[in-house]
Amino acid sequence: MLRSYDFIDGHGKMPYWARIVGGLLLGVLLGYLARSAGLEWLSAILGKTGDLFIQSLKLVVPPFVFSAIVASTVALRGLADAARLAVSTLWWFCATASLAAGVGIGVGLIGDPGRGAKVTEAVGVPRQGSWMDFLTGIVPVNIAESFAQANTLQVVTLAVVAGSAALAVGSAAEPFLAFNQAVFQIVQKVLWWLIWLSPIGTLGLVGHAVATISPAIISSLGRYVLAVNIGSAIVLFLVYPVVFAVTTRLSPLRFFHVAWPAIWQAFITRSSIAALPATQRAVERLGVPHDYAAFAVPLGATTMNGCSAISPAVSAIFIAQVSGIHLYLADYLLIAFIAVVGCVATPGPSGAVVLLTLTVSMLGLPFAALGLLLAVDPLLDMTRTATNVASQALVPTVVAARAGILGEGAYRSAAADPLTPAQR
Secondary structure (H helix, E strand, O other): OOOOHHHHOOOOOOOOOHHHHHHHHHHHHHHHHHOOOOHHHHHHHHHHHHHHHHHHHHHHHHHHHHHHHHHHHHHHOOOOOOOHHHHHHHHHHHHHHHHHHHHHHHHHHHOOOOOOOOOOHHOOOOOOHHHHHHHHHHOOOOOOHHHHHHHHHHHHHHHHHHHHHHHHHHHHHHHHHHHHHHHHHHHHHHHHHHHHHHHHHHHHHHHHHHHHOHHHHHHHHHHHHHHHHHHHHHHHHHHHHHHHHHHHOOOHHHHHHHHHHHHHHHHOOOOOOOOOOHHHHEEEEEEOHHHHHHHHHHHHHHHHOOOHHHHHHHHHHHHHHHHOOOOOHHHHHHHHHHHHHHHOOOOOHHHHHHHHHHHHHHOOOOOOOOHHHHHHHHHHHHHHHHHHHHHHHHHHHHHHHHOOOOOHHHHHHOOOOOOOOOOO
């Protein structure tokens, strides 16, 4: 029987990465077969398989986000100067989002991804509300509705309020906190089961994308996909090492050596939440205290996917280019601002789409071309998620080092060993 940790430590009958790659290749093959042979039923099956996997993740996300944020907030009670650490953590997540948005804008301008594409080939996408609607939507009208609609931003608001209230109440809140911890453990176990099934989800998502994207626009979208992936690579392999070395005076090579298993898991599962246990384990091995890691890592995984900012930045430039719209300096500043503020709403499988739609709406760009980008979004998600998880490991390590609570001896001797049954 394959256990939940086998796909990480490689003791299963087939390594998890091999099953993911197998699902990816089989998806491409089946998608090409469906397209070339005109097998609409096969394309429909692939689409439904991918949709079912995404729906399963969406089902798990609200209770996972709520229980994780409550547990993260309560974890601060064991820390000295908890408020300063929390503010510093949020500041650094915003800083990484700003850097990512800047890289995205630069790559978009230099790469000129919209050259050759025509907006008339796109599929229309309806507007999803204004920027003010987004801001006022932070506060839920109905708690049950927030969970039922998987409105992650509202769930985060509820969780922060509930966790803060539990801290204020004190011992009387212990039964609630014990129940919340049990929910967190149960939902996390369900999430591990979904991770085990993710090769099937990958097969369906990739296969349907190959079967449905028009050949006439694939070459035009290639530059867009390449630009986003190059932007993610620049942030991951250039910006982060420089930021880490300058702010901590520690070796970034050691950081990446220990954090790489979590980054790789994020790449193959395309989910920051799925990689959360491995990310927290890596951060603690780097010398970050457990109580602070239990706050910062879930916060990053469920609210601050900062490097998702790369994709909306490049996308806005792409849409403006194919629509013949000139963007000014104020527009680029607005893109960066939306990336920083809007990233709080980007956890879960649909988060990047929400932020992309918000960016297009705020800039007043045509929504017609957005359908093109949503069709190829699965091709961006692996590098984007890997970069996000790197940020979720980097920020707590930087904050802990600057606050003087990082165990530098543990950092210098840390090794990237896989999760084991005892550690699970």
